[in-house]
Each structure stands twice: as structure tokens, then as C-alpha cells.
Amino acid sequence: MAHTRYKFEVHAENGVSEESGVTDRFESIALKTNVAAPSQVESVTQIGSTEMSLSISWSPPRKPNGVILEYRVQYYPLRDGPTQVKFAKVDGLVTQATVEHLDMGEEYVLQIQARTIAGYGLPSQPVTMRTDANGSQAPMTGDQPVMIAAIAAAGIFVLLVFVLVVIFVLYRRRNRKPPSDMDKLEYSNGEVRLPGFVAPRVKTYIDPHTYEDPQHAVLEFAKELEPSCLTIEQVIGGGEFGDVCKGRLKMGKGQYLDVAIKTLKAGSNDKMKGDFLTEASIMGQFTDPNVIKLQGVITKSRPVMIVTEYMENGSLDTFLRKHDGRFQVPQLVGMIRGVASGMRYLAEMNYVHRDLAARNVLVNSSLVCKVSDFGLSRVLEDDPDAAYTTRGGKIPVRWTAPEAIAYRKFTSASDVWSYGVLVWEVMSYGERPYWNWSNQDVIKSVEAGYRLPPPMDCPKAIYQLMSDCWQKERNARPKFTAIVASLDKLIRNPMVLRVLAQPRPMHHQSTSSDLYSSVPEWLDSLSLGRYTENFLKAGFTNLDCVAKITLRELQSIGVTMIGHQKKIMNSVQLLRAQASPSAASLRTPSPIPNGQPLPHIHSPGVGGSLHGTPNLHPHPHHNARHMAHALPV
Incomplete structure (x- = not known):
């Protein structure tokens, strides 16, 4: 069940456990499941009505599956059908609402949805309610003629006052200049409201x-x-x-x-x-x-x-590097879903972030990811990922859409591009996008059609999402609303996440055999320099020896963390692929205009676990797979 605390016990038993008489030995851990969309709202009832409004109440969902953040009332005239649906929102602590500005004597269909951090639940069963019609008169009593006369006299007095006020206003208007269009604008809380326009459903961001x-x-x-x-x-x-x-x-x-x-x-x-x-x-x-x-x-x-x-786990990129390989894919998908939900909210407010990256997302103790760092529109002078544009100012090139780099066109669509790079960071456990390429190489390669390859063990559906975010035409990129809906479907159907992305069919255009000159340099490139002494003491003093290492040998020299084992073995496979004749035959001259070769690339593992010893003499197609990860389209 969602949003529920569970206690798990792992017991150890062998063939003589029952005979030993020793107290059962186990370890336990208490965990809480993530929130989910709430169940259906029930018991929607009418508690009042007027000629132009309906008052309703409802019961909270039986399974809230988290804290109810808000309720959404959707309603439409019965005669028009669901083509004219309107919405009203109510705080999650309130279970009643009044819908106003309705037509007199009209039947309306109403439904209620509850929302948690995981999204909206199913709408309630539709209920039909009618506003009051203009009521008919009741028979007069003896006192009513006197009351009617008094009301009529009061009405005549009010009418005379109204006529005098109108005359006074017209006189004042004739003796002053006509108002400009700006005088007709209404200002409220820093916002400008145009006459005749209804306030938006979500408040607009004010710069x-x-x-x-x-x-x-x-x-x-x-x-x-x-x-x-x-x-x-x-x-x-x-x-x-x-x-x-x-x-x-x-x-x-x-x-x-x-x-x-x-x-x-x-x-x-x-x-x-x-x-x-x-x-x-x-x-x-x-x-x-x-x-x-x-x-x-x-x-x-x-x-x-x-x-x-306070966010206990700090920035998302640092947190992922620290816990390399320790999460299941659904957990990673939950993280990127949280970021997408936050960006959907910001996009609805017409706010453009401009610097969306894993370093600017914070993680709390419940692994909830929250978008932060709204000072940008600045990038620090000493940031190696920043580059000057032709119009001045610095931008984070590796996360920025091509049109934003070339023309300073920052929109929600450019934030979607950055989100795609963030997803790649998450699925590769904090790997640096485009590795150690220069900013100029990144810009030229992306313009030429290159896109980051799928990280190891990345689900096909998630890589497809990245690719959609990296469409060159910004109008072809999905909106954050669609991204959240897509991720919700994947979370509800986790079997889809078991289908892993395969290398795209492509022409291998270039790379040099950019092998590292030493074992320490190679380990530093993997951010695993801590194992340098272990390798050298065990006799792995050059890359030729490293290319022959087995998983068993890796464990014996002290590399015990599964995530580190996967990262090293993935890179070892790539070393073998680059050194093999079949890999050499794939290389052609560099497409980078300045003639610089593209750097060596490795892809760290994502999720999962190692079972047994990997195939240390891979099929040639396996080598080609790693080459595909290292070469641009």
C-alpha cells in the first residue's frame, strides 16, 4: 500500500536451525512506501443552491495515499456535455465548495478529484445538480400590501439618488480628458488584469x-x-x-x-x-x-x-555519485518524475528556469526531488561548463538547447531540453554530460545532430523520453505536462521499464584510440582514483593488464562495491573494444571542424546487480555496442 510504513525482517536458516534451539536470528528494517495518486472521492452531495451558484460537499478518499494537497472541482452544463468543462480548486483541508457564476435554472454535472504529490486520483462519479430558477410568487397575506408599498417607496428614493449620481459623473467626465488605455488596466498584487479577461487558473510569475x-x-x-x-x-x-x-x-x-x-x-x-x-x-x-x-x-x-x-541529501548529482548503482530503476524514475512535476508547475506560471541541471535539484530524506537555484540567470565566472554567448553573459552549454545558445531564445521548451540532459545525468548516476569534451566540441556536435547515447541499463522508454526532449525543433519537444503523464504511466506499468535501450542504428563517423597513458589516469577518469594503489600492488601496472582483468580479480584486490565493479568492468569492456581489430576498422577521420578527436567515453552502470562473472570475451556485436556509446551520430 502507498504511503504506508512497513517493517521487513530477513531471517537466516539452515538445515539444523530447528534442532539448534538458538533463538531465531534476523535483522529488521522499517521502510515507508512512496505516495501515490489518491483513490476516488466519494459521497458528493449538494448542500445548497442559489440562482447562480451550487454548494457541494464530499468525503475524503478512503485511501489518500499521502497528504491531500488540493481538490479539483470540474463542472459543465448537462445540455452542453463535457465539451465545456470548467475547473475550480480547493485547499486539501477543505471538503466543501461553492461554484459560482452559473446559469439560472440550469442542470450541471460535477465531479471531484483529489491530488497528492503523486498527481490526481480518479474523478468521483458524476452527480447532476440544478441551480434555482426564478421562483414563482406566493399568495399575498394581509400585511404584504403595506410591505410592498414601503419597498416601492424605498425603491423610488434609491432610483432618484442613482439618477443624481449619474448626472454628476457625466458632468465630471465632460470636463476632463478621455482616459487612456492604460487607465483601464487593473493592477493587483503586481499583476496587470486586462478588462474582460478571467484570472488564470495558476498565478502568473512576476519578474x-x-x-x-x-x-x-x-x-x-x-x-x-x-x-x-x-x-x-x-x-x-x-x-x-x-x-x-x-x-x-x-x-x-x-x-x-x-x-x-x-x-x-x-x-x-x-x-x-x-x-x-x-x-x-x-x-x-x-x-x-x-x-x-x-x-x-x-x-x-x-x-x-x-x-x-532543509534538504538532507543535498544536490541530486552529488547524491547519485555517492550512491552509485544502489537504486532500482523505478526509484530513479520517481526522482525524475518529481523534477518534471516541479517544472510543470513553473511552466504553468510562465517561469523559465534557464539552468535546470542535477546540481540545481535538491533531495530530501524521503528521496523527494525539488527544483532550486533560481538566481540564474547567473552562472559563476569560474564554472567550467559556462561559455560566453555572442551577446554577452554565460550559460551552461552542456545543458542548454541549441536555440538558446545561438539566439538567446530561452523558453519552457529550452527547459525541456535541459530536463532531458538531467534525466541522462540521473540514469548515469551523476556522470558529466559529454564527458571531457570542450564546450566548442559540444556545440558543434549537437548542431551536427549528435545526441548523448543511452546510459548502461537505461530503459528504452526513458531514453525515448530523453530523445524527445532533444528534438532540434523546439515546438516538437513535449510539454512538461505530457512528460509527467508519460512518467506516471511508466510508474504504473513497471514491466515496461525492463526493456532496455539498445544502440541506435547509426554510422560510426569518428573517434581516435584515445586510450589513457596510465592506470592512475584511467581510474581518475572514472572518479575511482581511490583504487589506484590496489591495482598497482596487484600487478595491474598498465592498461594492457587492466584490459584482461576479471570480476573475480577485481573483487580480490578490494573493489567490493557493486556500483564500482560495474563502472570498472564497463570501461574495461570498452578498452577491449577500442583495442580490437573490429573496433579499429570502424574509425574514420574526425567530423569535429577543429580537427580535435573526440575523447574516450565510458558509461557507468545503472541499478540492477551483477550475477556471476560477466562474459570476459564478448561477442563482436557486444564490442560494437560499446563503440556505439563512444561515437557520435
Whole structure:
């Protein structure tokens, strides 16, 4: 069952366990399953009606499968059918609503859906309700003529007052200039509402840069916290503006919340302070389970601070590298689904992230992924993945769509491209996109049609999703709403994830035999330099010896982690493929315009486990598979 805590016990038994009389030996672990979409809402009833509204109530789902975030009421006139469906949203703590602005005496069909972090559940059974018609008169009683006369007199008085007001308004209008179109606009909370337009279902993002003073934007979108309610416990990192700390925020009597605190270092100039507060103004507009939550700011004392929820597992890329090979594929799919859900919310608010990457996604203790780092639109000067564009400014080339690099066209579609690269990072456990290629090689190869190959053990459906995100035409890329729906289907049908991606049919255009010059250099390229001494002591002093290593030998020299074993053996297979005659025959001159050869590439393993000793003399087709991973289309 979803969102349920279970206790698992693993017992050890052998042939004499029953005879030994020893107390049963076991280890136990308590785990909680992930949330899921809630079950169907039941018992929808009408509790009132007027000529233009209906009031309804309902019972919460029997299986909420998590915290109910909101309910969605969908309704349409019975005579029009479901072609004219409208929606209204209600907070998850409320189980009743009033639907207004309906037609008088009309029958409406209503359904309710509940939503958790995993999405919407099934809609309730449709119920039909009617608004009140213009009621007929009842017979008059003795006192009613007197009441009617009094009401008529009051009505005449009100009418006279109304006529006088109209005359006064017309006189004023004749003696002033006609209003401009701008005078007709309605401003509310920083938003402009055009006459005759209904407010959107999701609030629109407001760019804090439109405010002359960043302090004004912060006051509108962020809560000012009392410094006495905040306790800083330890420094956990450093950011562009100052230290990042872990602390506790007092929420009430005896209630505390773990938080992350960004501080603005002393001596920062006005521009740095403005940029710092702008990030808080952006975060303060977002309320979604997969977007980092702003708790508040401290601006009236020094240092200036931004306080957000605390994410125990840190950034997604670092977390995956630390736990290389330890997750099942459905868990990885759950992570990328969370990111897609957060980006769907941001896209609905018309916010473009511009720097979506695994390093800018945070992970909490429940493995929930949340989009963060809204300061970009900046990239640090010393970031090796950034490159200048022709119009100035730096962008993260490896994650950026071609049109954004060439023309500075940043849209939700360019965020979808970046999301595809993020999915590749997740499925390869934090591998660097395009490995050690230069930024110029990445730009030229992508423009020529090259796309990142599927990581090892990557499901075919997930790689297809990546490929869809990397369509050259931005209008051909899927929307985040469609991506979330696609991932939901995969999560509900995990058997589909067992079909692994195979190398695409392609023409091998180039690569040189870019073998490493030493074993330490090779291990460093795999981020496994810790095993250098183990290899050298065991006699594996050159790459020819390494290419002959077996899994049993690898285990004997001290490489015991399954993820590290897979990563090393995958690279060993590639070394053999590059050294084999069949691989050599596949090489042709480099397509890179500057003549530089493409670098050696390895693909780390994803999920799964090793069973027995792998085939150490692979079929030639197996070599070709690894070559396909190393060569551009």
C-alpha cells in the first residue's frame, strides 16, 4: 500500500536451525512506501443552491495515499456535455465548495478529484445538480400590501439618488480628458488584469526585476522572520554570496523546523544585495511539493539571510555519485518524475528556469526531488561548463538547447531540453554530460545532430523520453505536462521499464584510440582514483593488464562495491573494444571542424546487480555496442 510504513525482517536458516534451539536470528528494517495518486472521492452531495451558484460537499478518499494537497472541482452544463468543462480548486483541508457564476435554472454535472504529490486520483462519479430558477410568487397575506408599498417607496428614493449620481459623473467626465488605455488596466498584487479577461487558473510569475527597489519585491513576496526565532547550527557549504548553513526555525511553542540558511557576506555591494534578494522574491512566489520552499527572509538586521526548507541529501548529482548503482530503476524514475512535476508547475506560471541541471535539484530524506537555484540567470565566472554567448553573459552549454545558445531564445521548451540532459545525468548516476569534451566540441556536435547515447541499463522508454526532449525543433519537444503523464504511466506499468535501450542504428563517423597513458589516469577518469594503489600492488601496472582483468580479480584486490565493479568492468569492456581489430576498422577521420578527436567515453552502470562473472570475451556485436556509446551520430 502507498504511503504506508512497513517493517521487513530477513531471517537466516539452515538445515539444523530447528534442532539448534538458538533463538531465531534476523535483522529488521522499517521502510515507508512512496505516495501515490489518491483513490476516488466519494459521497458528493449538494448542500445548497442559489440562482447562480451550487454548494457541494464530499468525503475524503478512503485511501489518500499521502497528504491531500488540493481538490479539483470540474463542472459543465448537462445540455452542453463535457465539451465545456470548467475547473475550480480547493485547499486539501477543505471538503466543501461553492461554484459560482452559473446559469439560472440550469442542470450541471460535477465531479471531484483529489491530488497528492503523486498527481490526481480518479474523478468521483458524476452527480447532476440544478441551480434555482426564478421562483414563482406566493399568495399575498394581509400585511404584504403595506410591505410592498414601503419597498416601492424605498425603491423610488434609491432610483432618484442613482439618477443624481449619474448626472454628476457625466458632468465630471465632460470636463476632463478621455482616459487612456492604460487607465483601464487593473493592477493587483503586481499583476496587470486586462478588462474582460478571467484570472488564470495558476498565478502568473512576476519578474522581481520590474521593481525599482529589490527590497519592495521582497516585502511583497517573502515573509520577514524574527532573528530571535532562528538558530544557526553549522556551516554546510559556501555560495556565491556567502556561507550556507543548517539551522532551526522556531515555528511555535516547542516546535522547530530544520532549515537551510543562505547568508549575504559582509561588504557586499548594492548589486550583490539586489541579486541576493531577487532570488528570495522569485522563490517566494512558488508553492509546490517539487519546488524548494522559501520559509522567509531576514533583511532588517545583519547579515541578510534567506531561509529555505532543509534538504538532507543535498544536490541530486552529488547524491547519485555517492550512491552509485544502489537504486532500482523505478526509484530513479520517481526522482525524475518529481523534477518534471516541479517544472510543470513553473511552466504553468510562465517561469523559465534557464539552468535546470542535477546540481540545481535538491533531495530530501524521503528521496523527494525539488527544483532550486533560481538566481540564474547567473552562472559563476569560474564554472567550467559556462561559455560566453555572442551577446554577452554565460550559460551552461552542456545543458542548454541549441536555440538558446545561438539566439538567446530561452523558453519552457529550452527547459525541456535541459530536463532531458538531467534525466541522462540521473540514469548515469551523476556522470558529466559529454564527458571531457570542450564546450566548442559540444556545440558543434549537437548542431551536427549528435545526441548523448543511452546510459548502461537505461530503459528504452526513458531514453525515448530523453530523445524527445532533444528534438532540434523546439515546438516538437513535449510539454512538461505530457512528460509527467508519460512518467506516471511508466510508474504504473513497471514491466515496461525492463526493456532496455539498445544502440541506435547509426554510422560510426569518428573517434581516435584515445586510450589513457596510465592506470592512475584511467581510474581518475572514472572518479575511482581511490583504487589506484590496489591495482598497482596487484600487478595491474598498465592498461594492457587492466584490459584482461576479471570480476573475480577485481573483487580480490578490494573493489567490493557493486556500483564500482560495474563502472570498472564497463570501461574495461570498452578498452577491449577500442583495442580490437573490429573496433579499429570502424574509425574514420574526425567530423569535429577543429580537427580535435573526440575523447574516450565510458558509461557507468545503472541499478540492477551483477550475477556471476560477466562474459570476459564478448561477442563482436557486444564490442560494437560499446563503440556505439563512444561515437557520435
